[in-house]
Amino acid sequence: MELLTVNNICKYFSGLKAVDDVSFNVKKGEIVSIIGPNGAGKTTLFNVISGHYTATKGKKIFDGKDITDLPAYKTAEVGITRTFQNIRLFSNLTVLENVMIGLHTKLKASILDSLLNIAKTKEEEVQCYDNAMELLKQVNLENKCMEYANNLSYGEQRRLEIIRALASKPKLLMLDEPTAGMTMQEAMELVQFINHLKYEEITILLIEHNMRVVMDISDRVVVLDHGVKIAEGKAHEIQSNEKVIEAYLGRRKNSA
Amino acid sequence: MTILRQLFNNIALLTAKNKKLSMMLGIILFVLFPFALNNNYILHILIIVGIYMILGVSLNIVTGITGELDLGHAAFFGIGAYISSLFTMKIYNNFWLGLIIAAIVSFIFGIILGIPSLRIRGDYLAIVTLGFSEIVRYVLLNWQDVTNGPMGINRIPLPSIMGYRIGTKQALFYLVYALVIITIILVRNLSKSRFGRALVAIRENEIAAAAMGINVGYYKVWSFAISAAFAGVAGSLFAHYMSFISPMNFTSNESILILSMVVLGGKGSIIGSILGVSVLMLLPEMLRFVSMYRMLIYGIALIAMMIFKPKGIIPENRMPGNYKKISFIKASKAQEHEV
Amino acid sequence: MLFQQILNGLTIGAVYALVALGYTLAYGILGLINFSHGEIYMMGAFIAFTCISIFNWNIWLSLILAVVICGLIGIVVEIVAFRSIRHGARSSQLISAIGVSIVLQNIAMLTWSSRTQPFPQIITTKIIKINDIVISNLQIYILATAVILMVTLYLLLYKSRIGIAIRATSQDPDTTSLMGINVNKIISITFAVGSVLGAAAGILMGLYYNSIVFNMGYTVGLKAFVAAILGGIGNIPGTMLGGILLGFVESISAGFISSQYKDALAFLIMIIVLLVKPTGIFGTKEVEKV
Numbered sequence: 048m049e050l051l052t053v054n055n056i057c058k059y060f061s062g063l064k065a066v067d068d069v070s071f072n073v074k075k076g077e078i079v080s081i082i083g084p085n086g087a088g089k090t091t092l093f094n095v096i097s098g099h100y101t102a103t104k105g106k107k108i109f110d111g112k113d114i115t116d117l118p119a120y121k122t123a124e125v126g127i128t129r130t131f132q133n134i135r136l137f138s139n140l141t142v143l144e145n146v147m148i149g150l151h152t153k154l155k156a157s158i159l160d161s162l163l164n165i166a167k168t169k170e171e172e173v174q175c176y177d178n179a180m181e182l183l184k185q186v187n188l189e190n191k192c193m194e195y196a197n198n199l200s201y202g203e204q205r206r207l208e209i210i211r212a213l214a215s216k217p218k219l220l221m222l223d224e225p226t227a228g229m230t231m232q233e234a235m236e237l238v239q240f241i242n243h244l245k246y247e248e249i250t251i252l253l254i255e256h257n258m259r260v261v262m263d264i265s266d267r268v269v270v271l272d273h274g275v276k277i278a279e280g281k282a283h284e285i286q287s288n289e290k291v292i293e294a295y296l297g298r299r300k301n302s303a
Numbered sequence: 304m305t306i307l308r309q310l311f312n313n314i315a316l317l318t319a320k321n322k323k324l325s326m327m328l329g330i331i332l333f334v335l336f337p338f339a340l341n342n343n344y345i346l347h348i349l350i351i352v353g354i355y356m357i358l359g360v361s362l363n364i365v366t367g368i369t370g371e372l373d374l375g376h377a378a379f380f381g382i383g384a385y386i387s388s389l390f391t392m393k394i395y396n397n398f399w400l401g402l403i404i405a406a407i408v409s410f411i412f413g414i415i416l417g418i419p420s421l422r423i424r425g426d427y428l429a430i431v432t433l434g435f436s437e438i439v440r441y442v443l444l445n446w447q448d449v450t451n452g453p454m455g456i457n458r459i460p461l462p463s464i465m466g467y468r469i470g471t472k473q474a475l476f477y478l479v480y481a482l483v484i485i486t487i488i489l490v491r492n493l494s495k496s497r498f499g500r501a502l503v504a505i506r507e508n509e510i511a512a513a514a515m516g517i518n519v520g521y522y523k524v525w526s527f528a529i530s531a532a533f534a535g536v537a538g539s540l541f542a543h544y545m546s547f548i549s550p551m552n553f554t555s556n557e558s559i560l561i562l563s564m565v566v567l568g569g570k571g572s573i574i575g576s577i578l579g580v581s582v583l584m585l586l587p588e589m590l591r592f593v594s595m596y597r598m599l600i601y602g603i604a605l606i607a608m609m610i611f612k613p614k615g616i617i618p619e620n621r622m623p624g625n626y627k628k629i630s631f632i633k634a635s636k637a638q639e640h641e642v
Numbered sequence: 643m644l645f646q647q648i649l650n651g652l653t654i655g656a657v658y659a660l661v662a663l664g665y666t667l668a669y670g671i672l673g674l675i676n677f678s679h680g681e682i683y684m685m686g687a688f689i690a691f692t693c694i695s696i697f698n699w700n701i702w703l704s705l706i707l708a709v710v711i712c713g714l715i716g717i718v719v720e721i722v723a724f725r726s727i728r729h730g731a732r733s734s735q736l737i738s739a740i741g742v743s744i745v746l747q748n749i750a751m752l753t754w755s756s757r758t759q760p761f762p763q764i765i766t767t768k769i770i771k772i773n774d775i776v777i778s779n780l781q782i783y784i785l786a787t788a789v790i791l792m793v794t795l796y797l798l799l800y801k802s803r804i805g806i807a808i809r810a811t812s813q814d815p816d817t818t819s820l821m822g823i824n825v826n827k828i829i830s831i832t833f834a835v836g837s838v839l840g841a842a843a844g845i846l847m848g849l850y851y852n853s854i855v856f857n858m859g860y861t862v863g864l865k866a867f868v869a870a871i872l873g874g875i876g877n878i879p880g881t882m883l884g885g886i887l888l889g890f891v892e893s894i895s896a897g898f899i900s901s902q903y904k905d906a907l908a909f910l911i912m913i914i915v916l917l918v919k920p921t922g923i924f925g926t927k928e929v930e931k932v
Contacts, residue, residue, distance in 0.1 A: 097514060123516035131514075137507035140621055148504045152516035154497045158525055161496035162489050168496065175497075215516065372733055419913065423920045426675055426732065430871050431916055433864075434909035441906035555864075559740055566733045595752060602744030606723050609738040613730045 049108075050075045050250050051096070051127075051219055056105035058088075058095050058274075065091040067274040068105075073219065078241070078251045080261045080282075083271035084294055089254045090132055092271065093223055096252075097129045098122035110218060124152050126218035130208045130225060132254070138197035142188055142207055145196050146179040149214030153178075179214070186210045186240070202233045209240075213249070220244070222253040226260055238263050262286075270294065333480075337473040346472040350544060352584045353479040354537050357486045359564045359576040361533030366562060367571035367619065368494055369526040370506030371420060375432035376561045378416075378439040379409040379531040381553030383538025385443065385450060388459045388548060398462040398543055405539040406532045413531025417524035436555040443550040455549025462543045475544055482540065486533055491573055493529070502526055503571075503621070567608055569615025578616050646775050647897040648890065653781045653850070655889020656788035659882045660843035661866030662873070663795065664836030666881040669870070670812040671832045672728060674735050678719060678742035679840055680863015684856065685746060686712045686841025687761065687848040688754055694762040701764050709841045715746075716837025717830045725826070743859075750856040758855040761848035784846045791842055792882055795835070799878065808832050812876070865892075865905075868912050873924050880924025887923075 051073040058066040066088045073079045081089050094100040096107060098119035107115045114122060128149075137145050154175055160168045183189040186206040191199065199207060205225060212220055225241075226234040238260055241251060255261050261268060261282060268285045270278040272294040278285055285291055337346060358380060365373040383405035391401040419431050443450045450456070462469045462478060469478055493499050501522045504512035509519050542548050560583065568579020586604065590597035608616075661683050668676040686708050693704030723738045768779045799805035810818040811828045819825045847862065848854045865888060873884025891911055896904040915923060 099510060099513065119510075119513035120516050120518045123514055128516075129514055131511065135508050135511035135514075137504055137511065139507060139619075140503060144500060144503075144621060148500050148512070148515050148517075151497065151501060151504075156497040158498050158529075161498035162493050162529075164492035164496065172496070211515070366733065372736065419917060423916050426669075426875070427871060427916055427920060427922075429675070429736075430867065431913050434868070434913050437864075437909050438906045441903060445900075445902040445906075556860075562733070563737050563740060566737045570731070570733060596748075598744060599748040599752070602741045602748060605741030605744065606738050609730075609734045609741065610723070610726050613727050613734040 048075050049073070050077075050110060051252070052106075052108040053092075053096065054106040054108070056092065056095055056107070057103045058091050058100055059103045064274050066095060066271075069271065069274075069276045070105075071269050071276065071279055073250055073252055075250055076245065076248060077266045078245065078253070078264050080265040080268045081252070081254045081271060082256070082258075082261060082268060082285075086273075087271040087294075088274040089271055090223060091274075093129065093221055093254060096122075097127060097221060123215070123217075126215075127221065128212040128215060128217040128219075129221035130205075130212050130223055132223040132227070134204050134208050136196040136204055136208055136211075138195070140196060141192065142183065142194050142196055142199065143176075143179055143192040145207055145211050146182050146214050147175055149182075149211035150175050150178060152215045182210050182214055201228050202230075205229065205237070209237075213244070217249065219250045219252060222251065222255075224254050224256060226255065226257050234260055337476045343472050346476055348585070348588060350472070350476055350479050351541075352581060353476070353483045354541050354544070355561070355564070355580045355584055356483045356577050357537040357540070358534055358561050359568065359580040360483075360486050360490050360573055361530045361537070362561050362565050363571065363573060363576045364490060364493065364502075364526050364530040364533075366565050367569075367576070368499060368506065369502045369523060370570075371523070371527075372426070372429035372562070373432045373527075373530070374429050374555065374558050374562060375416060375434075375436035375439075376530070376534055377553045377555065377557035378436040379412060379534035380538040380541070380557065380561075381439055381443060381548075381550070382412055383409045383535030384542035384548045384553070385456070385538075386535070387539035388456050388542045389449070391460055391543070392456070392458075396460055398460070398539075399464075401543075402536060402539040405535040407535075409535025409538070410528050410532040413528035414524055416531070417527030420523045420527065421520040433555055433558065436553075436558045440550050440554055443553065450550070453550060455547060455551075456542075457547050459542050459546045459548065461546065462540075479540055479544070482536060486536075487573060487577070490533075494571075494573070498522070498525075563605060567605070567615055569617040569619055571619030571621075572615065572617045575615050575617035575619070582616070643774065643897065644894075647893045649775065649777060649781065650897075651890035651893035652886060653784050653889070654893060655869075655886035656785055657843045657847050657850075657885075658862070658866050658869045658888050659885025660788055660791060660839045660846075661862060662870040662881045662885045663792075663878065664840040665867050665870040666873075666875050666878060667808075667832050667836040670876040670878075671808065671829055672724065674724060674728075675732075675739065675867070676724075676836075677736060677739035677863070677867075678723075678746060679836065680859035680861075680866070681743050681746035681750075682712050682716060682719075682837045682840040682859070683844040683847070683862055683866075684750060684854070684859035685715060686844030687854045687858070688750055688759075688844075688856075689841075690845045691759060691761055691848065691854060692754070694764065695760075705845060708845060709838050712841030712844075713834040713838045716833040716840075720830060720833040743863075747856060747859070754856060756856055758853050761852050761854050763849075763852065765849065780850055784850060787842065787846060791839060795839065796878070798835070804828070804831060865908065868908060871922055872912055872915055874922030875925070877922070877924045880922060883924065884922070 049072045053072065054070050056066055056069045069092060081092065083089050091100065095102045098117050098121065102115065106113065109125060109127060112125065114125060117125065137148060154171055156168045156171055180189055180192065183192055188203060188207060191203065196204065196207060209222065209225060226237055229237065234257060241264055244251065265282050268280065268282050269276060270285060270291050277290045277294060278288045340346065358376060362373060362376045365371050386408045387401040387405035390404050391398060416432060416435050420428055423431055444453055469475055501517045504515060504517055505519050505522060513519055564579040564583045565576050567583060569575030586601055587597050590600055593600065661679065664679045664682065665676060668674050668679065689711050690704055690708035693699045693707055694701060719742050723742045724735060727734050727738060765780060765783060770777045799808060807823050807828045808831065810823065811825050815825050866885065869885040869888040870881045872887060873880035875881065888908055891908055892904050895907045899907065919925065
């Protein structure tokens with residue numbers, strides 16, 4: 048069953064076609080990778096899906112609902128959360144608070160409750176705290192919960208960003224180059240973690256440059272080049288696709 | 304000196320050990336203070352400082368927690384003062400009702416000022432708030448039929464509780480500081496709550512905040528509105544205490560002064576705001592002996608503070624408070640289980 | 643009547659534009675709202691007044707001296723109050739600038755007292771009447787001086803090596819310093835240039851209104867800032883137009899709507915303009931990168 052369907056999405060920046068007529072879908076429980084050379088429009092497509100950009104044309108259907116016109120925060124509310132290519136943590140806040148903010152949509156305290164800090168709110172805060180610590184344990188960050196986010200190492204920051212996005216138990220998690228800048232070992236640990244998420248019925252859409260990661264974890268791969276989808280299929284199929292090789296390596300001039 | 308220091312250390316140790324006792328002691332000292340100090344001049348200054356504490360702590364919501372430079376806080380201070388005075392003098396003479404209506408009207412104007420924040424950012428927003436402050440001042444100056452123009456409003460009734468007039472400086476001191484404490488508690492709750500976390504998330508990174516499901520615009524407008532409501536309360540207190548107000552009390556210079564207090568104290572830190580207010584309000588008083596040069600020294604102090612302590616006297620610290628308490632309770636419970 | 647208001651607006655607008663350019667230069671190069679800039683304008687007027695009326699020095703020497711001293715004040719202000727917090731929070735820069743403003747205002751008050759002082763009439767006012775329209779020779783001098791200064795600024799910024807360095811620094815100071823340019827020096831020069839323009843504006847205004855007072859910088863500084871924002875702060879031609887536009891708005895609303903509300907109206911128009919175009923009329927649109 049399709050969780051996310053993207054139909055003919057276009058995103059133009061005053062004439063520049065960053066994403067041009069891209070369609071694909073993500074089924075429940077799948078891990079789908081988007082790959083493509085630099086400047087192919089992968090992140091722009093991500094931004095359109097997450098509602099940070101509005102599409103110039105096209106339609107997005109998520110879980111049976113049309114989410115084309117939803118702004119980013121509503122897209123998150125319906126169950127799509129994401130990480131960013133250039134990590135966007137709340138750097139002057141603690142690791143713990145970063146995750147607690149990730150739980151924002153799960154909490155009920157209204158603004159008046161927050162002001163008066165009524166008993167119900169206090170209880171919810173304790174729960175929120177527990178929840179956040181539980182999540183931090185999953186990525187081995189519980190001992191760093193009182194550190195400021197910008198004092199973490201690069202790999203830790205990536206992990207924190209992922210767990211922050213997971214905090215609200217999204218139906219679809221979007222990861223923008225999660226292993227960028229990681230050592231191979233760190234990357235493999237992350238792959239294990241992502242694989243384990245599959246058992247928690249979380250669907251994952253990711254942009255990734257590390258081909259080993261892509262091959263290891265993706266059920267399907269979507270390939271973009273110059274804003275256009277040039278291929279889609281199982282990981283091993285993509286590997287031998289003529290168009291994909293051309294996009295990455297360039298056209299062979301004296302092709303035999 | 305050493306004896307003094309030792310005494311101080313001992314007190315510090317004692318209070319650290321016994322928090323409840325020291326808090327009780329603090330409350331008793333606070334209650335007795337105005338009587339022990341039978342000096343109307345000092346009480347007057349402390350009352351004004353108290354009113355500015357409400358202004359500083361409430362501006363901290365917008366500037367410290369949400370992270371928007373707001374140069375228009377004095378406008379809400381003025382709106383609260385005028386609304387409360389006009390209400391009690393022309394419609395119905397009840398101080399508390401006037402105070403609440405002042406808060407509500409300021410709240411509404413807070414929403415109005417908050418709306419531009421949906422579109423306008425950073426320095427541009429700062430100048431919009433300044434412009435708003437100036438517009439309010441011109442209206443107060445020129446809408447003579449209602450505000451009595453530059454002459455201001457005179458003979459504003461003193462506050463009263465259930466028919467008893469609060470006339471002495473001591474009583475007014477308690478009234479003002481009771482409201483200061485309420486403000487501090489509410490803003491503290493706010494800053495450590497779901498709402499407060501949403502606001503700091505917006506300050507730290509709007510795009511990431513939106514990705515967490517936070518409606519950035521909605522929360523920004525709320526933070527402006529709540530901050531304005533508190534300023535309205537401060538205005539009402541100011542009007543009924545002084546019994547005379549004029550547009551001169553609510554210039555954009557005043558807005559800038561309040562912002563200086565918050566930044567000097569440490570953006571995002573409530574204790575910082577309180578200290579910032581105290582320092583900047585009391586400094587000119589303490590510098591009276593240099594009479595002519597006091598404002599000069601004041602300006603130099605501002606520059607020096609920003610250069611040597613740009614994060615303020617007490618920088619924001621979001622670590623302790625509720626979270627620490629929760630983790631502390633957890634830890635002690637866990638220990639009990641192990642035993 | 644309308645033409646008269648336009649002429650008055652143009653005169654005052656030209657002065658606003660000169661002051662506004664100081665804001666724009668500081669903002670362009672440091673991303674800093676230099677709230678103390680209005681005080682430089684005041685200082686310019688007072689130093690010229692002192693040299694001419696008190697020391698009885700040669701007029702031209704006095705004027706040049708006033709402008710040069712203000713340029714130096716600008717350099718000192720930048721070094722003392724802004725240099726170390728160049729990369730700090732906006733709010734700390736703002737408060738530091740406010741501190742400078744208080745210091746300069748109080749220096750002026752302590753030196754020249756808080757009374758309003760008469761500015762020397764170095765030009766005898768002549769009035770030309772064409773039908774209903776009254777033009778004073780002062781207005782023409784002010785306009786001419788403002789135009790000359792603005793053209794000079796334009797040539798400096800766009801036709802000289804220093805101008806290239808200034809523009810490069812405002813684009814990207816780090817890369818500029820990699821090109822072997824002393825960024826600190828360029829920033830100092832920029833502040834000096836802005837202050838010279840501000841001081842000249844102060845002198846022109848002193849001539850026009852014939853009186854100067856220690857806190858005259860506040861209101862004009864604020865309005866010039868509004869002008870800069872209106873045009874799009876950081877954008878030189880936009881700022882010039884913003885100043886003139888503000889002058890028009892003020893004199894036309896004073897003439898036709900209400901003189902009491904003319905200042906409020908200027909702010910209202912600024913807010914409306916920003917709501918429609920959040921970075922000013924000629925401001926570049928900030929594209930939010932996700």
